Amino acid sequence: MNRSCSKILARWLFLACLLLSAVSFAQEGKLAPATRHQIESAVAKFMATSSAPGVSVAVVKNGEYVWAAGFGMADLENSVPATTQTLYRLASVSKPITAIATMQLWQQGKLDLDAPVQKYCPAFPEKSEGPITTRELLSHLAGIRHYHLGLLLDPQIGSTKHLKDPIPEGLDFFKNDPLVSKPGAEFHYSTYGYSLIGCVIEGASGGKYVDYVSKAVLTPAGMNNTQVDDRFAVIAHRTRFYQKGESGHVANADFLDSSYKIPGGGWLASAEDMARFEVAVLNDTLVKRTTRDLMWTVQHTDSGSGYGLGWGIIKEGGILSVAHSGGQQGASTFIEITPEQKLGIVVLINMEEVGADDLGKDLMKILQSN
Numbered sequence: 001m002n003r004s005c006s007k008i009l010a011r012w013l014f015l016a017c018l019l020l021s022a023v024s025f026a027q028e029g030k031l032a033p034a035t036r037h038q039i040e041s042a043v044a045k046f047m048a049t050s051s052a053p054g055v056s057v058a059v060v061k062n063g064e065y066v067w068a069a070g071f072g073m074a075d076l077e078n079s080v081p082a083t084t085q086t087l088y089r090l091a092s093v094s095k096p097i098t099a100i101a102t103m104q105l106w107q108q109g110k111l112d113l114d115a116p117v118q119k120y121c122p123a124f125p126e127k128s129e130g131p132i133t134t135r136e137l138l139s140h141l142a143g144i145r146h147y148h149l150g151l152l153l154d155p156q157i158g159s160t161k162h163l164k165d166p167i168p169e170g171l172d173f174f175k176n177d178p179l180v181s182k183p184g185a186e187f188h189y190s191t192y193g194y195s196l197i198g199c200v201i202e203g204a205s206g207g208k209y210v211d212y213v214s215k216a217v218l219t220p221a222g223m224n225n226t227q228v229d230d231r232f233a234v235i236a237h238r239t240r241f242y243q244k245g246e247s248g249h250v251a252n253a254d255f256l257d258s259s260y261k262i263p264g265g266g267w268l269a270s271a272e273d274m275a276r277f278e279v280a281v282l283n284d285t286l287v288k289r290t291t292r293d294l295m296w297t298v299q300h301t302d303s304g305s306g307y308g309l310g311w312g313i314i315k316e317g318g319i320l321s322v323a324h325s326g327g328q329q330g331a332s333t334f335i336e337i338t339p340e341q342k343l344g345i346v347v348l349i350n351m352e353e354v355g356a357d358d359l360g361k362d363l364m365k366i367l368q369s370n
Helices: 003-020 033-050 091-107 134-138 166-171 191-205 209-221 258-265 271-282 289-295 356-368
Strands: 023-026 054-061 064-075 242-244 250-252 267-269 300-302 305-307 312-316 319-328 331-338 343-349
Touching (some): 033 064, 033 356, 054 271, 064 271, 091 134, 091 191, 091 209, 091 258, 091 271, 091 289, 166 191, 166 209, 166 258, 191 209, 191 258, 209 258, 258 319, 267 271, 271 331, 271 343, 319 356, 343 356
Antiparallel strands (some): 023 064, 054 064, 242 250
16 A cells, blocks of 8 residues: 555544544433534544644533533543543633632622722732723733733743742732733733732632632532643643644644633633533523623624623624633633523633634534524
């Protein structure tokens, strides 16, 4: 057999293995076989074109978690398949979790969204540009910088430093930098802004950020396997992390210790757990409906889409959807909810920069058409 034929055969065998090795969860009758087949075909096509090693997907329908599956490999070197319980880096999909925790404290009267952040986080210095509020932080209107220092890329995005007390120590990466705009004036997406929210949560709750989120969000939502991406911990079902090399081949991702940005990009979760998160949000388990509506009120609009308090907001064809994407070393992620239809989709991938949002939107269209 010549080399070109061998490559073709290997590719077809790889695609067959994606489907045959798919490990799924399903509740009988909750998701029609035809719909499931369409989803599986869309995932297989995506993986064939993106070279993503592993993908896990989950579906929420009628406000219930109804189906999930893992495709491909969580660990290529050790031939470990991706499953519904594989833990991926959430990257910026961590932000809606932090936002929910914040709004719980507001709902309980423990946090004033419009008070200066120093009321809860005195370690953050006052800024000459004006006071910053938690509402502005949640909506990326606070003027906190993102991963750039002027024209230079922030070296911390590839941080190898592990923080022992991550919330206060994480502030040191940006707290003395000038704001990029006056608070409330302009939209500037900022993961560091969510690090500051973590400090606000600690001050308002009187406890550690991770402990509060675990107790107030993860436990009531049934997110039993969601945890911080601690590189020193031995974590069952954690995927390996990948990127594309210069020639397009699959390679291990650059090293990352995300302890400096847990609130905005440092959690690990499975597709199954994120589906449960969507269910809890849809069914008012975590916050009241009025609080949820406030979170899904646009604070900033740009070209028909906008951002609320911890969620991206889109309205197309008269249908409201809320979503968030994420990307970092070895991870591309996306969640979306259409509240009126009570539909939700989760896409978690163990390779960076491969368009999890594109796949997620395609899968949502499949759900809406069935």
